[in-house]
Amino acid sequence: MLRLPEAHRDLFKKPFGTLYPNIGELLPQIRDRAVYAVGDVVTHNLLGAGIIPDIAIIDGYTMRSPCNRSPLLRARRLAAKNPPGTITDELVDAIDTAVQNPPGVIFVDGEEDLAVIPLVLAAPIGTAVLYGQPGEGVVLRLVDALAKQEAGSMLNVFVRE
Numbered sequence: 001m002l003r004l005p006e007a008h009r010d011l012f013k014k015p016f017g018t019l020y021p022n023i024g025e026l027l028p029q030i031r032d033r034a035v036y037a038v039g040d041v042v043t044h045n046l047l048g049a050g051i052i053p054d055i056a057i058i059d060g061y062t063m064r065s066p067c068n069r070s071p072l073l074r075a076r077r078l079a080a081k082n083p084p085g086t087i088t089d090e091l092v093d094a095i096d097t098a099v100q101n102p103p104g105v106i107f108v109d110g111e112e113d114l115a116v117i118p119l120v121l122a123a124p125i126g127t128a129v130l131y132g133q134p135g136e137g138v139v140l141r142l143v144d145a146l147a148k149q150e151a152g153s154m155l156n157v158f159v160r161e
């Protein structure tokens with residue numbers, strides 16, 4: 001697995017894209033795009049806005065029950081262990097499987113926040129990636145060459161264990 005050194009955590013606390021106070025404000029940006037969501041609240045709010053993410057990465061109970069309802073029922077269901085502060089090979093493999101055969105819901109046993117990095121690296125150009133910024137709102141990153149380059153350099157600060 002890859003571990004995020006304590007010294008570099010701050011690098012990941014600032015938004016890795018554009019911060020919006022709510023999903024409603026970014027809807028025009030993601031219409032006609034594949035949407036990948038990281039987090040239970042983000043996924044819940046996308047469904048509430050009538051948007052079914054092509055990939056949802058969640059970790060908490062909040063979403064487990066709604067995932068048994070129609071919108072995501074037909075999605076491939078994957079599981080991956082991922083302790084806080086890490087990116088496990090299991091999570092990366094689940095992301096690759098879901099990207100190759102969407103739609104998919106990845107249930108993370110642990111913490112899903114850092115999944116944004118491998119997700120941006122695996123996502124096709126043009127995909128909209130959304131994740132929650134605690135207490136501030138939702139971050140949108142449209143996947144382009146720069147996003148992949150930045151995600152690659154963020155991955156470089158991790159230590160392989």
Ligand SMILES: CC(C)(COP(=O)(O)OP(=O)(O)OC[C@H]1O[C@@H](n2cnc3c(N)ncnc32)[C@H](O)[C@@H]1O)[C@@H](O)C(=O)NCCC(=O)NCCS
Pocket residue numbers: 009010012013016083084085086111112113114116117131132133134135
């Ligand atoms: C820096 C991050 C990614 C490190 O995550 P890590 O896996 O080590 O988990 P950590 O124990 O730090 O956090 C556990 C959970 O508490 C939440 N959290 C973290 N810091 C705060 C905070 N200051 N206030 C409220 N909630 C917080 C996070 O959303 C996270 O889900 C995380 O702390 C964080 O800030 N996440 C929110 C932003 C995010 O997802 N960034 C990733 C984009 S590349």
Ligand SMILES: Nc1nc2c(ncn2[C@@H]2O[C@H](COP(=O)(O)OP(=O)(O)OP(=O)(O)O)[C@@H](O)[C@H]2O)c(=O)[nH]1
Pocket residue numbers: 021022023038039040041042043045058059060062112113131132133134135136137138
């Ligand atoms: N205002 C607003 N805030 C949001 C939205 N989505 C996420 N957030 C914020 O981001 C935080 C984390 O969102 P998520 O990562 O989706 O929620 P989560 O999966 O329960 O969070 P962790 O498991 O702790 O990572 C939320 O608690 C909110 O503070 C949104 O649509 N609107």
